[in-house]
Amino acid sequence: MKFTVHRDDFYLAVNSVQRATATRVIQPILANILIECESSTAPLKLSATDLDFSLQTSLNAEISIPGRTTLSAKKLSEILAKLPSKAMVQFEIDPVVQSCHISCGSSVFDMRTLPAEEFPSIPVIDSTSAIELSLPKLVQCIKQTEFAASKTDTNNILGGVFFKLSPDMLDLVSTDGSRLARRKESLEGLTLAETVTAIIPARTLQEFMKLAQTNSGEQTDTALVAIQNGQVFLSTTRFNAVSRLLDGQYPRYEQLIPRECKLQAKMNRAALTAALERTAVMANERTSIVRMTLSQGQLVLAADTPDVGNSKDMMPIHYDASEDLTIAFNFRFVLDALKVMDGDDVLMETNGALAPTLFKDADTPDAYLCLVMPVQVK
Amino acid sequence: MKFTVHRDDFYLAVNSVQRATATRVIQPILANILIECESSTAPLKLSATDLDFSLQTSLNAEISIPGRTTLSAKKLSEILAKLPSKAMVQFEIDPVVQSCHISCGSSVFDMRTLPAEEFPSIPVIDSTSAIELSLPKLVQCIKQTEFAASKTDTNNILGGVFFKLSPDMLDLVSTDGSRLARRKESLEGLTLAETVTAIIPARTLQEFMKLAQTNSGEQTDTALVAIQNGQVFLSTTRFNAVSRLLDGQYPRYEQLIPRECKLQAKMNRAALTAALERTAVMANERTSIVRMTLSQGQLVLAADTPDVGNSKDMMPIHYDASEDLTIAFNFRFVLDALKVMDGDDVLMETNGALAPTLFKDADTPDAYLCLVMPVQVK
Numbered sequence: 037m038k039f040t041v042h043r044d045d046f047y048l049a050v051n052s053v054q055r056a057t058a059t060r061v062i063q064p065i066l067a068n069i070l071i072e073c074e075s076s077t078a079p080l081k082l083s084a085t086d087l088d089f090s091l092q093t094s095l096n097a098e099i100s101i102p103g104r105t106t107l108s109a110k111k112l113s114e115i116l117a118k119l120p121s122k123a124m125v126q127f128e129i130d131p132v133v134q135s136c137h138i139s140c141g142s143s144v145f146d147m148r149t150l151p152a153e154e155f156p157s158i159p160v161i162d163s164t165s166a167i168e169l170s171l172p173k174l175v176q177c178i179k180q181t182e183f184a185a186s187k188t189d190t191n192n193i194l195g196g197v198f199f200k201l202s203p204d205m206l207d208l209v210s211t212d213g214s215r216l217a218r219r220k221e222s223l224e225g226l227t228l229a230e231t232v233t234a235i236i237p238a239r240t241l242q243e244f245m246k247l248a249q250t251n252s253g254e255q256t257d258t259a260l261v262a263i264q265n266g267q268v269f270l271s272t273t274r275f276n277a278v279s280r281l282l283d284g285q286y287p288r289y290e291q292l293i294p295r296e297c298k299l300q301a302k303m304n305r306a307a308l309t310a311a312l313e314r315t316a317v318m319a320n321e322r323t324s325i326v327r328m329t330l331s332q333g334q335l336v337l338a339a340d341t342p343d344v345g346n347s348k349d350m351m352p353i354h355y356d357a358s359e360d361l362t363i364a365f366n367f368r369f370v371l372d373a374l375k376v377m378d379g380d381d382v383l384m385e386t387n388g389a390l391a392p393t394l395f396k397d398a399d400t401p402d403a404y405l406c407l408v409m410p411v412q413v414k
Numbered sequence: 415m416k417f418t419v420h421r422d423d424f425y426l427a428v429n430s431v432q433r434a435t436a437t438r439v440i441q442p443i444l445a446n447i448l449i450e451c452e453s454s455t456a457p458l459k460l461s462a463t464d465l466d467f468s469l470q471t472s473l474n475a476e477i478s479i480p481g482r483t484t485l486s487a488k489k490l491s492e493i494l495a496k497l498p499s500k501a502m503v504q505f506e507i508d509p510v511v512q513s514c515h516i517s518c519g520s521s522v523f524d525m526r527t528l529p530a531e532e533f534p535s536i537p538v539i540d541s542t543s544a545i546e547l548s549l550p551k552l553v554q555c556i557k558q559t560e561f562a563a564s565k566t567d568t569n570n571i572l573g574g575v576f577f578k579l580s581p582d583m584l585d586l587v588s589t590d591g592s593r594l595a596r597r598k599e600s601l602e603g604l605t606l607a608e609t610v611t612a613i614i615p616a617r618t619l620q621e622f623m624k625l626a627q628t629n630s631g632e633q634t635d636t637a638l639v640a641i642q643n644g645q646v647f648l649s650t651t652r653f654n655a656v657s658r659l660l661d662g663q664y665p666r667y668e669q670l671i672p673r674e675c676k677l678q679a680k681m682n683r684a685a686l687t688a689a690l691e692r693t694a695v696m697a698n699e700r701t702s703i704v705r706m707t708l709s710q711g712q713l714v715l716a717a718d719t720p721d722v723g724n725s726k727d728m729m730p731i732h733y734d735a736s737e738d739l740t741i742a743f744n745f746r747f748v749l750d751a752l753k754v755m756d757g758d759d760v761l762m763e764t765n766g767a768l769a770p771t772l773f774k775d776a777d778t779p780d781a782y783l784c785l786v787m788p789v790q791v792k
Contacts, residue, residue, distance in 0.1 A: 347522070
């Protein structure tokens with residue numbers, strides 16, 4: 037195998053797929069990247085996998101001798117990082133001595149290879165069943181939900197995002213038991229025989245989102261999504277991600293979301309974020325509790341830690357109910373929700389101090405909600 | 415005690431002195447900042463200390479009631495970080511309930527105070543004996559030496575920088591046993607009765623350097639330096655640092671530095687840095703060894719790690735000796751030296767593959783040197 041490749045393209049490609057290599061390596065080959073080209077006119081394909089999650093990308097290269105090999109992702113990335121930008125880099129693999137000779141200007145490297153035959157196979161997509169979605173919309177749906185998945189037990193279904201694709205709607209839902217995020221995205225003209233559901237590991241969606249955001253300026257891209265044989269395929273023009281799904285029955289979240297709330301307030305999102313962050317300085321580091329008292333036209337925020345001090349802040353809001361409401365939250369859950377919204381104003385809706393509370397974008401209240409369970413104080 | 419202060423000024427001042435608070439707190443008051451003002455026309459003084467190292471600064475404030483108190487540096491900094499830029503912040507201390515009331519716009523905080531009487535006293539400078547130096551020059555001298563002090567045993571004299579002030583010369587020297595850095599700075603018009611020497615903890619000089627670099631754009635500043643009663647005082651117009659000195663006899667470093675070297679080479683500093691960094695990718699992570707082979711007009715760098723791979727690079731140099739030289743270094747020691755030099759070219763001087771090797775700025779070879787001990791290979 038022998039090829040010449042543009043350093044910048046190859047560095048970007050290696051760094052992209054490297055995210056799927058196994059960090060704690062039981063099988064050394066899982067720390068490697070599979071590099072392959074089928075013919076002198078085919079693109080160079082890179083793949084990495086930790087067995088659960090895989091990434092693939094391809095790029096143009098001058099192929100002198102087609103072939104397959106695997107190289108340490110870490111060392112390859114380190115070498116490319118130190119080579120000059122815009123340089124051409126030549127790779128020549130000697131399968132007999134299992135070594136790759138890399139040369140660029142006056143720099144030469146010899147790197148040990150591991151045989152491509154030992155690299156695990158990555159599930160292949162049947163592209164006829166894939167659904168085409170807008171990549172920016174898909175990224176937005178992921179961003180607004182992935183944070184609410186459980187971080188402690190990532191193999192449990194709560195460590196995943198519930199993904200539901202119906203002919204006219206994409207639904208993403210996540211919950212860790214203390215909060216729940218749900219995003220609905222209307223779709224048009226989808227040819228879908230039936231509704232498809234899956235529980236996708238949050239990590240898969242996070243990696244997909246990061247790659248989609250960093251790899252391109254072209255946010256007019258589309259994404260292909262397919263659910264097959266317990267795997268999800270997420271594909272853009274630049275890379276493919278494949279991940280196993282989480283097994284099990286996702287909680288019946290619809291019944292957790294209150295249909296009607298008798299108490300409603302509207303407030304400026306940036307002002308609420310700043311006031312929460314200020315007040316939170318004195319929140320107990322163990323409980324992270326901030327109390328919010330809503331009265332006509334005004335919100336008062338308060339927090340305290342014994343032996344350290346207390347804090348209080350206030351801001352104008354739209355709240356017309358005759359009864360005042362004092363409700364307490366883990367402030368981090370509220371901040372997480374505020375951070376992923378887009379509009380200037382946020383709606384807060386609840387049925388009482390101990391009832392599930394909804395935070396919504398005031399502009400698009402039907403598209404997105406984040407439910408946060410209040411905390412009982414005193 | 416009651417005062418009003420500009421948020422930005424106070425935030426900068428708190429963050430500056432906070433660097434001297436004790437990180438692992440045995441006495442809780444060492445995590446606090448002493449805040450004091452003597453009269454309604456005096457500036458507000460802030461002090462922090464971990465008993466070995468202290469920082470002090472002062473700033474203008476509107477003082478309504480003079481007084482003294484201490485507040486948690488961490489909480490104070492967190493509060494100020496969240497308050498809006500350019501705001502005025504009011505502080506009112508109630509010594510009876512040991513509480514500080516902080517207000518800014520709609521935000522209020524109550525913070526527990528600890529009595530100022532319990533705050534350790536910080537040694538006071540007898541400013542008549544202080545020597546005035548150029549702050550940029552002092553910072554440059556520190557930058558070129560502090561990195562070579564031992565990082566493992568910071569209470570040992572090798573964890574310090576040897577500081578020698580003679581009537582016409584400032585000398586800074588540091589060594590960790592494997593390398594040595596020495597910087598000489600010519601002084602003019604210093605009224606100094608006799609030569610002063612001291613071993614200053616590297617951490618003290620690092621903190622001083624960081625503060626001097628971040629606190630100001632005005633690099634035309636001067637610094638006052640005094641050595642008194644086992645303490646060093648370093649003072650600028652913006653802050654004072656006080657630190658205990660390290661006790662003991664500094665190694666007789668002069669005899670370690672070769673007076674004459676029969677092998678000399680001159681090379682481009684940026685090119686050597688880049689070639690070393692590239693080659694080092696394949697250096698053994700345990701030993702960090704890179705081999706350098708000097709021959710007429712050319713330097714070849716090489717490294718290898720068994721079972722991973724090897725690297726080789728070359729670059730043109732000025733080297734006229736008839737004998738080739740192969741010498742090996744911990745590449746990190748060479749990079750550290752190259753990083754703190756200023757000139758385009760660097761001189762490399764040695765008497766052989768196992769002899770101490772000097773790296774010097776080609777423009778100012780008498781002002782600065784970094785000695786690196788080679789490593790024996792094979």
